[in-house]
Amino acid sequence: MDSMATTEKKPHVIVIPFPDQSHIKAMLKLAELLHHKGLQITFVNTEFVQERLLESGGPHSLDGSPGFRFETIPDGVPRSPEASGDTIRDLLMESLETNFLGCFIDLVTKLQDAPTFIISDGFLSIFAIDAAQKLGIPIMMYWTLAACGYMGFYQIQSLFEKGFAPLKGWFLLLAYIF
Known part of the structure; x- marks a missing residue:
């Protein structure tokens, strides 16, 4: 019997949350659980969300463990303190509608390890499903809605x-x- 060690390639999952706090928290928890089970994770944020996470957690807060990394896609949100929450939300939504598909496909094609699966927030279903179909990657929608919201x-x-x-x-x- 050959005693050569085989290196098994871990599945690579791309996780895409809707750019809102509760959605990001739920998707991040799912990504952490999957990573703990041995999957390679790429967590995709918008640039604005990524900057906010770094501001709140510190410059090294997103330095993931091996096999867990954060990537960003452009969002078109101004970085001025004068921008209100409503303006930022409107710009994020507009960016998702106009830029998400192309930016996400560009990001995925530039990754070193080809993704084997996409898990998207259910609130991004239209864009994420289109991207998955164009890339030929299986996709799963994860609804981050709380139980009381779902029942409502x-x-x-x-x-x-x-x-x-x-x-x-x-x-x-x-x-x-x-």
Whole structure:
């Protein structure tokens, strides 16, 4: 029997969160769990989000462990302190609609290790699915919505049919209090 050691190549997963705090946190936790199980991870942020993460955590906060790296795609968000949250959000959304697909495909084709799988935030489904199809890479959508948010979406039609939505009367008062 040949005693030569074989080097098994780890699957390479690209993880793409929607550029919002709760989405990033959920996707980062998933990426960390997958990395812990032995997968190679490339976590893709917008430039603005990456800069914010470095500002809050320090210049070396995103220095990942071997097999876990962060990459960025351009977002078109101004880096001025005068930019309001609404302006930034609007610019991020506009950038996602106009630039995401091309920038993401460019990023993936420049990676040293070819990705074997993409996990995208469900809120980016249109763009991520198009990119995965163009690149010929399998994709999975991960919905980062909290259980209470999911149930709200799931039950909204029933609430409208029963007359509970839109909120009125004492329901509105309860919603205001809580």
